[in-house]
Amino acid sequence: MSEATTTDLYEVTMALSYLREDMRAPATFSLFVRDLPPGRGFLVSAGLEPVLDHLSRYRVGRRDVEVFARVLRRPVEDLEPLLGLSFDGQVRAVPEGRLVFAGEPLLEVTAPLPRAQLVETYLLSLVCHQTAVASKAARCVLAAAGRPLVDFSLRRTHGPEAGGQAARLCAMVGFAGTSNVAAADRYGIVGAGTMAHSYVEAFASEEAAFRAFARTHPGPVTLLVDTYDTDGGVATAARVLKDLGLGPGCGIRLDSGDLGAQAHRARGALDAAGLAEVRIIASGGLDEYAVDRLVREGAPIDAYAVGTKVGTAADAPYLDAAYKLVEYAGRPVMKLSSAKVTAPGPKQVFRGPGLRDVIGLANEEPPEGTEPLLRTVMRGGLRTEPPDSLAAARARFEADLAALPDEARRIDRPVAPVPVASTRLTALTAVVRHRIEERTGASGRRALP
Template sequence: MPEGRVVLADEPLLEVTAPIPVAQLVETYLLNVVTFQTTIASKAARCVIAARGKDLVDFSFRRTQGVDAAMAVARTTAMVGFVATSNVEAGRRYGIPVAGTMAHSYVEAFPSEKEAFAAFAADHPTRTTFLVDTYDTANGVRTAIEVIRELGLADRLGIRLDSGDLDALSREARRILDEAGLPNVRIFASGGLDEMDVDRLVRAGAPIDAFGIGTKMGTSADAPYLDSVYKLVEFDGRPVLKLSAEKATLPGRKQVFRGPEGDVIGLREEPAPEGAEPLLVPVMREGRRVVPPETLEEARARFRRDLERLPEEARRLTNPRPPTARISERLRALTGEVRQRTLRRVGVL
């Protein structure tokens, strides 16, 4: 399936046709790449749903399990709708917008908070975000206002809250900024957030314009693994299956059809149901690409379309009810035939 597709449980994501030694050679790599990035895409997509249109930035690089993972997270989050990443190398490699703010250590390195803010603004004159909670949040906001007025930064500024009661602090910060005649200063929040925190803050009406999402998203903390599998379904033209308890597989070369009545898992050669689109498309033949690489923007647009088509109950953050794919009659019949044949061959029948 092309990148950015929303997939349902039990649907095949890709199919490899090759001699068994070659197919086994690529198994571990394919499972590693597809499983991890699908896990992160699912977690990040939930954050996008929770944000309801507010900007999200990937802040996970420091906490992901390895540099390679951090690169994959940055790219995957951009694909599902994050607007930027703090990962500068990912920005260079993938063309993702890079965003970040000052660190608490930066503020602490100056004799005063005001001097830190002024120095930072001098280094970043076109886009400045002040971290205001190093000592006292309300005082930090007022200090930022002093620097804004002295340097004329009103239209190019944001503040960041990284600790405490983000709902209450964002309201206080917004009040102070508005009373100072700075309604366009954006409020950015971070600090151990996940989709449930974002959802709570957005539902409460907290005046937060953007969120930095790090550890819990970059590690998919509450769902840190995906039980994806890579199974033999045909050998030498003969459909095969696995009959293990709770791990049975479907035989044969398959296709996933997506249409008005939902998804159908069928055989590759069977016709698509009326109005349905086949999701598995050829990418390589005889070891060579047959389609050009897609851009990140194309994958992002595909994801956005698929997400919008999901029913509301599937997009709920709590107690979601995702749709399930149906098995086509031809695939169901083939499964029964291969099952009986296999049981006879191994002497069970």
């Protein structure tokens, strides 16, 4: 059984029907987010690299067909038309790290209709989850205002695989490290970690725990100081660090309570002990809102470790995304359902200065002063270029973030840029709508996605 069975059942039933009806002409599907979640001024395109990995190895095997048959309670021979199907199409996509907005295609898939249909669910799952987490992490980067961030999310994400994705995405948008050992090794991210409260509790005293930890790890250490009394823990940590001649690169970690007030007292105690170079690291249920508040209040915190709320994109854990057919056999198509109207035809996003975007048709000439965002990343089921790097995605992210309007950068009540439709896309939408309404008598709200 392969990844082909990780899909919604209706993808299988539709693909089978297409094959039996000999509907194998090229189809283009567009994956986009209808509306940004509340509290978001932008999204960060993410998940493309795993998408391309998935499509590269996609193939419906014998065991997959047997699974389909069991779930549908039908003879295996009924599902055999699906056997051997692989992805042999084209993908045009926004590279990872670029900022995107509502209605803009993050990727478009063109392939024979059954093949393009079968991959829908897996692609939506990859892109939606990873774009949501990357966007949350990016807002933490904005809130930290240059202070280092570390990903602590693995133990609270929705499964270990999601934790690995979160570590990668956090690194993509500028985090300095991760606690996730496997992700650190796989993606070349700096590993970071301290100790747990259980470690301190296992020793007869806090000081004994600190000294033992420093003996095992003679390099720079970070000591968790709030197991019992935070002020007392800071004093103990300062004494141990001075006795052992440790200082540069070392730190203390605050994990609970009023982090701002504790940081001020800790900074004063460390400075008085001659340990001005010892850093203060804060953790404990943090997200961009808490980090932004601490930064604005002037808390003397040198780095932040964020986990639960970022790895799960807690305040916006899903995206209202869709994978919609926009063209079949050269015929532009669209959906007219109320509040879910789509625009027909393969598309391109043209980006101008200040991230002012125009959504147009894929075969349009770029408006003057703009660049096309979607590029061909797969053709004939094969990548058109080597796998992208985190460094390249991070560079794209940083460039787009620098150009993002101030109102969209705000942590509280951001206002996102709104793309506009090109004249040609608007005209095609009107023509296709008219044809559908003439043929079916349907009507829908006149709006683009």
